Amino acid sequence: MLALLVIAAIFAPDALGHTSWSYVLPYATVLAIASLGQMLVVLQGGIDLSTPGVISAAGNLIAGIGAGANHNLPAAILVALGVGVLVGLVNGILVGVMRLNPLIVTLAVGQIVLAWSSKYSRDVVTNRPDVPAGLAHWATAKPLGISSVFWMGLAITIVVALVLRYTVTGRRFLAVGANPRGAWIAGLNVRTNVVLAYTAAGTLYAVGGVLLAGVRISIDPAFGSGYLLAPIAAVVIAGASLSGGLASATSTWVAALALTLLTQMLVIMGLSTAMQYIVFGIAIIAGMVVSGDRIAAALAWTTRLVTPPAHEAGTG
Amino acid sequence: MDRRKEAQMRRRRQMVAVLLFAAAATVALVAAASGTAGGRHSSAGVTGPSGWVGSGGTTIGSGGGYGESYTAPSPTLQHALFQANLLPSNKTARDISLAAYGRSTKTVNYTLALQCWKNNGCSTGTGGKYTVAYVEGFGENTYRQMSKMEFILDALTYPSIGKIIYRSAHSDLNQAIADFKSMIAQHVSAIVTYPDFGDAMLPVFQQATKAGIPVSTYAWGYVTGPGTNYTTVVGEDTCKLGKAFAGVMNTQVKSGNIAFLGGFPGNPLSTSWQKCEQAALNPNIKVVANEPTNWDPSKVQGIVSGILAKTPDLAGLSYEDALFMSQGGYAAYQAANIPYQGVFTYRTDEANMGCLADKLKDPKLKIYYYSAGNAQIRVALTADMMKLQGAKIPPTIVFPIQLQQQSKRSMCLKGYPPTASGTSLIPLSLLHKMYP
Numbered sequence: 162m163l164a165l166l167v168i169a170a171i172f173a174p175d176a177l178g179h180t181s182w183s184y185v186l187p188y189a190t191v192l193a194i195a196s197l198g199q200m201l202v203v204l205q206g207g208i209d210l211s212t213p214g215v216i217s218a219a220g221n222l223i224a225g226i227g228a229g230a231n232h233n234l235p236a237a238i239l240v241a242l243g244v245g246v247l248v249g250l251v252n253g254i255l256v257g258v259m260r261l262n263p264l265i266v267t268l269a270v271g272q273i274v275l276a277w278s279s280k281y282s283r284d285v286v287t288n289r290p291d292v293p294a295g296l297a298h299w300a301t302a303k304p305l306g307i308s309s310v311f312w313m314g315l316a317i318t319i320v321v322a323l324v325l326r327y328t329v330t331g332r333r334f335l336a337v338g339a340n341p342r343g344a345w346i347a348g349l350n351v352r353t354n355v356v357l358a359y360t361a362a363g364t365l366y367a368v369g370g371v372l373l374a375g376v377r378i379s380i381d382p383a384f385g386s387g388y389l390l391a392p393i394a395a396v397v398i399a400g401a402s403l404s405g406g407l408a409s410a411t412s413t414w415v416a417a418l419a420l421t422l423l424t425q426m427l428v429i430m431g432l433s434t435a436m437q438y439i440v441f442g443i444a445i446i447a448g449m450v451v452s453g454d455r456i457a458a459a460l461a462w463t464t465r466l467v468t469p470p471a472h473e474a475g476t477g
Numbered sequence: 478m479d480r481r482k483e484a485q486m487r488r489r490r491q492m493v494a495v496l497l498f499a500a501a502a503t504v505a506l507v508a509a510a511s512g513t514a515g516g517r518h519s520s521a522g523v524t525g526p527s528g529w530v531g532s533g534g535t536t537i538g539s540g541g542g543y544g545e546s547y548t549a550p551s552p553t554l555q556h557a558l559f560q561a562n563l564l565p566s567n568k569t570a571r572d573i574s575l576a577a578y579g580r581s582t583k584t585v586n587y588t589l590a591l592q593c594w595k596n597n598g599c600s601t602g603t604g605g606k607y608t609v610a611y612v613e614g615f616g617e618n619t620y621r622q623m624s625k626m627e628f629i630l631d632a633l634t635y636p637s638i639g640k641i642i643y644r645s646a647h648s649d650l651n652q653a654i655a656d657f658k659s660m661i662a663q664h665v666s667a668i669v670t671y672p673d674f675g676d677a678m679l680p681v682f683q684q685a686t687k688a689g690i691p692v693s694t695y696a697w698g699y700v701t702g703p704g705t706n707y708t709t710v711v712g713e714d715t716c717k718l719g720k721a722f723a724g725v726m727n728t729q730v731k732s733g734n735i736a737f738l739g740g741f742p743g744n745p746l747s748t749s750w751q752k753c754e755q756a757a758l759n760p761n762i763k764v765v766a767n768e769p770t771n772w773d774p775s776k777v778q779g780i781v782s783g784i785l786a787k788t789p790d791l792a793g794l795s796y797e798d799a800l801f802m803s804q805g806g807y808a809a810y811q812a813a814n815i816p817y818q819g820v821f822t823y824r825t826d827e828a829n830m831g832c833l834a835d836k837l838k839d840p841k842l843k844i845y846y847y848s849a850g851n852a853q854i855r856v857a858l859t860a861d862m863m864k865l866q867g868a869k870i871p872p873t874i875v876f877p878i879q880l881q882q883q884s885k886r887s888m889c890l891k892g893y894p895p896t897a898s899g900t901s902l903i904p905l906s907l908l909h910k911m912y913p
Contacts, residue, residue: 175786175787176783176786178786179813180782180785180786180789180813180815181782181783181786183560183782183812183813183814184778184779184782184783184786184809184812184813185783187812227531232854256900279617282911283617283622283912284912285913287619287894287895287896287897287912288895288896288913290804290829290895290896301811301812308812354574376778376802376806376812377774377775377778377808378804378807378808378811379774379803379804379808379829379895381618381774381801381804381896382617382618382619383617383618383773383774383775384774384775387773387775387776424547424779425779425782425783425786428766428768428780428783428784429783429786429787430765431765431787434742434768434769435742436873
């Protein structure tokens with residue numbers, strides 16, 4: 162992230178200006194929240210491809226049930242979140258209890274939700290695409306000069322990080338993800354934790370969908386479609402292993418911010434579309450190469466070279 | 478032991494709470510869906526004209542042939558083209574256009590049209606020998622869905638058409654080619670398409686033409702070799718559209734920074750008008766950005782935000798889609814806290830942009846627009862049908878350009894869904910059934 166900021170300061174200083182941040186922060190927050198959901202699933206050695214479906218459904222329900230009236234907003238938000246819980250629960254049961262392949266199952270569930278959302282959008286939202294003004298005003302408000310969406314995202318990230326690190330449920334969750342067999346031998350319920358991961362992820366996607374609806378002001382049939390691979394990219398760049406194990410909510414947030422800033426930077430630099438894709442791809446690979454545990458491993462290796470272990474130093 | 482029981486109980490309570498929440502959401506979803514379906518049954522047996530007829534006015538054109546009458550009511554032409562005389566200059570092209578628009582007076586079954594639209598195809602019940610297909614590359618936005626209904630309404634005016642087919646590839650080139658090949662394999666009588674992938678569709682166009690199937694495109698869905706590789710392309714001259722945009726920028730902006738937005742990278746529609754607008758701009762106007770948006774409002778918001786970050790004093794912007802600028806574009810201005818002002822030229826005329834401009838009432842917001850041209854698909858189908866009757870169809874059917882000024886003729890037409898184009902010929906009562 163620091164390297165990206167330095168590059169932006171040199172080649173695209175406008176990317177670090179107020180106007181740019183007014184776009185980057187809310188969109189990075191939505192991506193970060195979706196990525197946090199994905200992170201919980203990846204922690205359990207799974208993967209979730211239902212993200213665009215849930216975000217799309219949540220956004221369309223906000224516009225459809227909200228019907229442009231603020232008094233409908235609480236019901237719309239509750240139903241949108243409920244859909245997230247429901248989809249996550251279904252994914253969790255199919256993967257955690259019935260032991261189906263997460264890649265295929267979540268893709269299939271996501272497609273069903275996306276198809277429903279697309280039909281709902283066509284039937285209901287086309288005629289009233291605007292989200293209730295209350296949500297839009299809240300999303301464009303800037304307490305302390307920074308988007309309220311960002312503050313909400315920050316609060317959610319802190320809660321997720323604290324729950325994972327300092328609560329018994331969180332620690333058990335991490336233990337199951339790091340070593341399911343060991344956790345099972347220790348008496349932890351592996352299946353429940355997998356179901357919990359997918360359910361929490363679905364809920365976070367829905368939260369992301371609600372926030373995105375506020376940022377976007379109005380909804381279209383393609384709403385949320387860009388969130389299939391970006392959350393996975395953010396999680397992986399943040400240093401998580403797709404085979405499960407430890408991951409960091411803070412790193413995931415920073416990775417989401419970096420990806421969004423990079424996209425904006427490439428637009429501001431005025432690169433051709435082909436060049437934007439090339440630079441974006443290289444940046445993701447570079448992000449993975451230098452991420453988290455690899456740097457730690459490289460540092461450890463360097464340290465070993467400089468200071469040989471005691472038993473090696475004493476030989477010969 | 479007690480602690481374990483307590484923990485088990487807590488987990489159960491949490492699971493029950495989650496299940497209850499999910500069940501409540503399911504009930505709400507079912508209620509939302511059934512609410513949607515509520516109005517569907519009221520349209521049973523309703524019939525009406527296949528297009529916008531209006532009242533008064535004269536009939537334009539004369540004569541006929543190949544099963545067509547080359548006449549149309551002037552209110553219909555004014556509704557779709559702004560002025561009744563904005564017809565193609567080529568006589569045959571003009572006759573085909575008049576025949577297609579003239580079919581708007583023919584009575585069709587709205588219930589059947591609606592079913593056909595919802596089910597992506599239908600049997601018309603006439604027992605006609607022809608099967609016609611609308612093959613889409615992209616598919617699901619309001620513009621394409623309205624084009625589908627225009628296609629169905631025009632098809633229902635032909636007793637010789639017994640079956641209507643619709644296919645959408647959802648932006649997947651391989652699927653689009655497979656859909657096209659499937660239509661050829663089924664020996665459909667005629668195909669109308671919007672070739673989102675440009676010349677990548679050329680081999681299947683040629684294959685259909687060799688098989689004797691007329692293929693026409695609309696909204697200037699240009700693929701190389703109309704007249705030889707396929708029947709005809711219907712639309713406006715997009716180079717002239719670009720020049721018209723430049724004319725507005727030259728007189729309204731005079732000097733300053735402007736930006737271009739386009740659709741999918743390299744698509745022929747965007748490339749054509751952008752090239753011609755750039756060439757016709759006066760030297761004091763600088764194009765600071767030219768970005769593809771994939772016709773995705775989310776992307777529009779990001780790109781406009783990026784342009785505003787670099788050029789906060791942006792004086793003008795040209796783009797195809799007025800709707801997406803009223804959604805993603807407006808959101809970008811709002812987020813950046815920059816007044817939504819400047820000179821904007823658009824190809825389409827969705828009501829949402831007009832209603833937004835009417836609400837803002839800002840004299841510094843100057844909007845000029847053309848027509849979304851949904852009704853052009855009727856001309857493409859009628860050209861195909863005339864070809865089947867042995868008519869010689871010109872390779873291009875080109876409508877003249879006349880930009881409209883929002884402050885003088887608002888896009889915000891009463892009763893129109895926000896995402897709909899006001900120049901569509903779909904009767905308003907049917908439009909309300911499509912989008913209740």
